[in-house]
Amino acid sequence: MSSPATIRPRSPQTAPAPRGGGDSAWGGPAHSRHPFTALIARDLRLAARRRVEALLPVAFFTVAASLFPLGVGPEPQVLRQMAPGVVWVCALLASMLSVTQLYAQDHADGSLEQLLLSGMPPVLVALAKAIAHWLVTGLPLLVAAPIFGLLFDMSVPAIGALLITLALGTPILSFLGGVGAALTLGLRSGGVLLILLILPLCIPALIFGAGAVGAIESGLSARGHYSLLGALLITTALLAPLATAAALRISTE
Amino acid sequence: MTSPLPLRWFTFAAPSRFYALSGALLPWLWTVTVGLAVAGLYIGFFVAPSDATQGQAYRVIFIHVPAAWVGMVLYLAMAFWAAVGWAFNARLASMVARAIAPTGALFTFVALWTGAFWGRPTWGTWWVWDARLTSTLVLLFLYLGFIALVEAIDDTRRADHAGALLALIGAVNVPIIYFSVRWWSTLHQGATISATSAPKMASIMLTAMLLMTFAFWAYAFAVVFARTRAIVLERERDTEWVAALSQGKKSTA
Numbered sequence: 001m002s003s004p005a006t007i008r009p010r011s012p013q014t015a016p017a018p019r020g021g022g023d024s025a026w027g028g029p030a031h032s033r034h035p036f037t038a039l040i041a042r043d044l045r046l047a048a049r050r051r052v053e054a055l056l057p058v059a060f061f062t063v064a065a066s067l068f069p070l071g072v073g074p075e076p077q078v079l080r081q082m083a084p085g086v087v088w089v090c091a092l093l094a095s096m097l098s099v100t101q102l103y104a105q106d107h108a109d110g111s112l113e114q115l116l117l118s119g120m121p122p123v124l125v126a127l128a129k130a131i132a133h134w135l136v137t138g139l140p141l142l143v144a145a146p147i148f149g150l151l152f153d154m155s156v157p158a159i160g161a162l163l164i165t166l167a168l169g170t171p172i173l174s175f176l177g178g179v180g181a182a183l184t185l186g187l188r189s190g191g192v193l194l195i196l197l198i199l200p201l202c203i204p205a206l207i208f209g210a211g212a213v214g215a216i217e218s219g220l221s222a223r224g225h226y227s228l229l230g231a232l233l234i235t236t237a238l239l240a241p242l243a244t245a246a247a248l249r250i251s252t253e
Numbered sequence: 254m255t256s257p258l259p260l261r262w263f264t265f266a267a268p269s270r271f272y273a274l275s276g277a278l279l280p281w282l283w284t285v286t287v288g289l290a291v292a293g294l295y296i297g298f299f300v301a302p303s304d305a306t307q308g309q310a311y312r313v314i315f316i317h318v319p320a321a322w323v324g325m326v327l328y329l330a331m332a333f334w335a336a337v338g339w340a341f342n343a344r345l346a347s348m349v350a351r352a353i354a355p356t357g358a359l360f361t362f363v364a365l366w367t368g369a370f371w372g373r374p375t376w377g378t379w380w381v382w383d384a385r386l387t388s389t390l391v392l393l394f395l396y397l398g399f400i401a402l403v404e405a406i407d408d409t410r411r412a413d414h415a416g417a418l419l420a421l422i423g424a425v426n427v428p429i430i431y432f433s434v435r436w437w438s439t440l441h442q443g444a445t446i447s448a449t450s451a452p453k454m455a456s457i458m459l460t461a462m463l464l465m466t467f468a469f470w471a472y473a474f475a476v477v478f479a480r481t482r483a484i485v486l487e488r489e490r491d492t493e494w495v496a497a498l499s500q501g502k503k504s505t506a
Contacts, residue, residue, distance in 0.1 A: 179422065183415050187405045196401055197419060200394040201426050204433035211437060232429075243422055250414040 035120045036128050043132035046105075057098040058140040064090045065148050076153040083152035084162060084213030088206055091141050091166060092173060096198060098137045099177030100184070100191040102129055103248070107185050113252055126244035127237075130171075130178040138170035154217075161216040165209040168229040172205045175240035182247035204232055266345050268485045269494045275478040282475035286468055293464030301457050313371040314458070319466040321364035321389065323473055327357035328392060331399070332424040335417035345481075347413035348488065350420065351403055352480035356473050358396035365389055384435035391430050395423040409488060 033041070047054040068086045069079055106112035115125050145166055149159035180198040184190040212225035265271045297315035304311040331353040338347030368386065369379040380386065402419055406412035489495050 183402065183419060184405070189405055193401055193405055196394070197398040200391050200398065200430070201422065203391060204426075204429050207433045207437040228433075239425075243418060247415065247418055250411055250418065253411070 035118070036124050039115070039120075039125065039128040040132045040135070043129065044135060047132075047136045054136050055140065057094040057137040058144050060097060061090050061094040061141055061144055062148075064093065066151075069152075079152045080154060080217070083149065083154050084158070084210040084217075086152070087145055087148050087162060088165075088169075088210045091145070091170060092199070092202055092206060093195075094141060095137060095170060095173040095177055096180075096195050096202075097191070099133060099174065099181050099198075100194050102133050102178055102181040103185055104181070104190070107252075112248075116248060116252060122245035122248055123241045126178055126182070126241040126248065130174045130241065130244070133178065134171050134174040138166075138174055141170055142166050154213075158213050158217045161213045161222050164222075164226060165212045165229060168226065168233050169205045169209040172229075172233050172236045173202060175236045175244075176201050178244045179240055179247055182244045182251055185248070185251040205229065208232070266343055268345050268348075268489050269492075271345055272482055272485050275482055279475060279478055282471050282478065286471040286475055289464050289468035289471060293461050293468055296457065296464065297461035301461055302455070307375055310371065310374040313367050315461050315465050317364055317367040317371055318462055319469045320360045320367065322466060323469045324357055324360035324364050324389075325392065327353055327360060327473060328395065328420075328427070329424060331357055332417075332420035335413070335420045339414050339417035344413075344488070345485070347417070348481050348484045349477065350416065351413070352477045352484060353473075354396055354400050354403075355480070356476050358393060358400065360469065360473070361389060361393045361396060365393065382438060384431070384438040387434045387438065388427075388431045391434070392427070395427070399423070 065086055068082065072078060072082065103112055106115065116122055142163060145162055146159050149162055154162070176198050177194070180194040183197065184194045187193060208225045208229045212222035212229070215222045215225060265274055293315060298312055301312070303309050331350050334346045334353065335350035337343055338345075338350060365386070368389075372381065373379050399416055399420055403412045403416040406415060486495060
């Protein structure tokens with residue numbers, strides 16, 4: 001595997017747009033693309049070049065969720081009751097553990113400063129990075145979650161509700177995690193610190209996410225939960241990039 | 254500097270003037286703290302009658318409720334001063350915000366701890382996952398996150414600004430967290446034990462509680478001023494007035 005510096009086909013002189021290069025595997029020629037999509041494509045390409053690293057959060061999710069039946073006991077009744085909470089907490093931890101690396105690489109090799117100097121609004125940088133993070137870690141979690149639904153003996157409607165809440169909720173985690181990653185940029189104890197900072201802010205998403213599945217399993221409608229999760233997602237998507245941009249400015253000034 | 258009017262709001266924003274003013278105020282604040290605490294504790298523990306249903310156990314209220322109030326308001330005060338320090342680049346405001354954090358965390362912890370001691374004889378348990386208790390616990394996490402973040406960053410300017418951003422995000426999130434936790438606890442528990450339905454209180458009890466509240470406030474001011482003075486000395490150690498201060502101390506000692 002080559003070093004990140006040689007993978008990134010971009011030099012400081014090519015500002016404003018961080019160009020993806022003509023040989024892009026992710027769409028048309030790079031120069032015709034908006035910097036925003038180019039940045040997402042670049043992060044996806046970086047993840048694709050380091051596939052094992054990109055799949056680590058899902059691996060963590062799988063292993064962590066598998067530990068619960070071993071710790072609590074294999075009774076299907078207990079497992080069914082715990083399942084939504086377990087899957088949600090493991091998804092939350094997997095997102096938090098992976099989001100520490102969101103800006104770390106770019107900060108270490110200097111490309112983050114170039115991005116911020118490129119003339120692209122920092123809010124868009126933050127938004128693109130959070131979306132890329134969700135595509136790399138959130139989507140695989142969505143694929144892995146139904147398998148755990150079956151392992152934990154959940155009913156099919158409950159698994160459906162779990163998928164909907166994860167689809168609405170994991171982007172919230174990526175957005176909030178971006179704020180934490182920007183705040184703890186380059187700090188010695190960044191990873192643990194980020195989790196301490198951001199986990200309390202994730203509590204509402206966890207409550208409504210796991211609560212929706214619980215409501216379905218006890219025969220109630222989960223539409224209220226979906227609406228609240230959606231509202232949280234919209235609010236977070238609007239405010240978190242602003243906070244991330246401010247945090248990036250603070251951390252790199 | 255010629256006329257005392259109109260009032261200049263920023264006179265004491267200069268660390269040297271604040272140092273002199275707080276030094277003059279500190280003995281008074283400590284006197285008020287001790288006086289009010291002695292009066293409040295005496296009325297609370299010896300004058301106030303025992304409660305009809307809870308017996309003597311209710312007397313924890315004289316420490317518990319004021320600590321919870323002060324702990325909550327101090328978070329807002331911390332976020333406010335941190336934001337002022339960030340927005341106007343006011344160094345003293347950032348120092349005050351940093352000085353508030355440990356005191357706020359202490360009061361929140363005291364509220365939780367005395368709450369456990371109160372819950373054991375009255376509810377029969379040290380802890381219930383009630384909305385108030387849970388959101389107070391989250392408030393403690395927010396304080397710890399703030400302290401951990403500003404301590405982890407070596408550069409004072411970055412630490413102050415990052416802490417301000419985090420405190421603001423926390424302040425925005427506190428209501429969201431509170432309402433989500435409240436909804437969650439009502440979903441999970443039904444109407445079990447409510448910390449909200451306080452019976453109408455005898456005026457003697459209210460007097461003791463208010464005395465203790467003012468005592469805690471005086472304590473908070475005294476400790477925050479003392480801690481701010483230490484931070485001022487540390488950060489301004491290269492200035493002339495601090496040098497003159499230590500020279501003066503040396504010559505008189």
